Amino acid sequence: MSKFGKKKKGMPAVNTAALPDIVFMLLFFFMVTTTMRETDLKIENPRLPNATEVKKLEHKSLVSTIYVGKSKDAARHGTGFNRIQLNDKIATADDVPAFIINERSKVSEAEVPFMTTSIKADKESSVGTIIDIRLKLRDVNALKISYSASPGDGN
Template identity: 80%
Template structure:
């Protein structure tokens, strides 16, 4: 019999000394790359119509979004689907030109021709409201228009 027992050699323990560094690098990465929503929706999230040919907008910083749908606060704004939201307020079609002009002031003059107006309208929205918006956009020469949709078949079987 031996006086000293041999220790079994196993795998060494994994070093966790660098784990806090990795966690903080990931946290910093997500804090820098995440963008927060710029506007609070005062209308119910629009149920977008379906379309088969969908194209993604490239320069999101040059897109001005107009929301059309039913207001969340029905007591204050009414229950119809014809409410328009520009930035953080409910507006009328007459407010659209001033909205576009204020959006143009935020970008450089060389980027103004590349600006796009995106309309996110609920599929139950009134076509007359959308036509009014389009006419007001023509007044300020905002002719690049995008109608937001969800990808899918628009034909019901």
């Protein structure tokens, strides 16, 4: 017999030296590509009306959005489908001009003529509320208005 016997060899251990690098690359990738929601909706997600012709807005950075719908917190903001949300707060139509002026101050003066105001109104919202918003927009010369709708048959 030999002095050196044959030992049973098992599978070698998996090399995990590169694992932290891979984990940090994935973490960095998701941190860079994830976009955060800019506004927290204080109204229920508006059920948009259907439209036969829908066009996507370009230059999302030049779009100011006004939400009209039913408040999530009825005890605090009241009931009904005529609540207006500007940024992260419930407001009235009288607050719209200040909102537009504030949004204009965030962009360069050359881009102001290209700014669009998008109104996302629930199907059940009052037309009077939307007209009040339009009149206030007219007061500050914000004449480019887009009404958000979902693609459908128009009925």
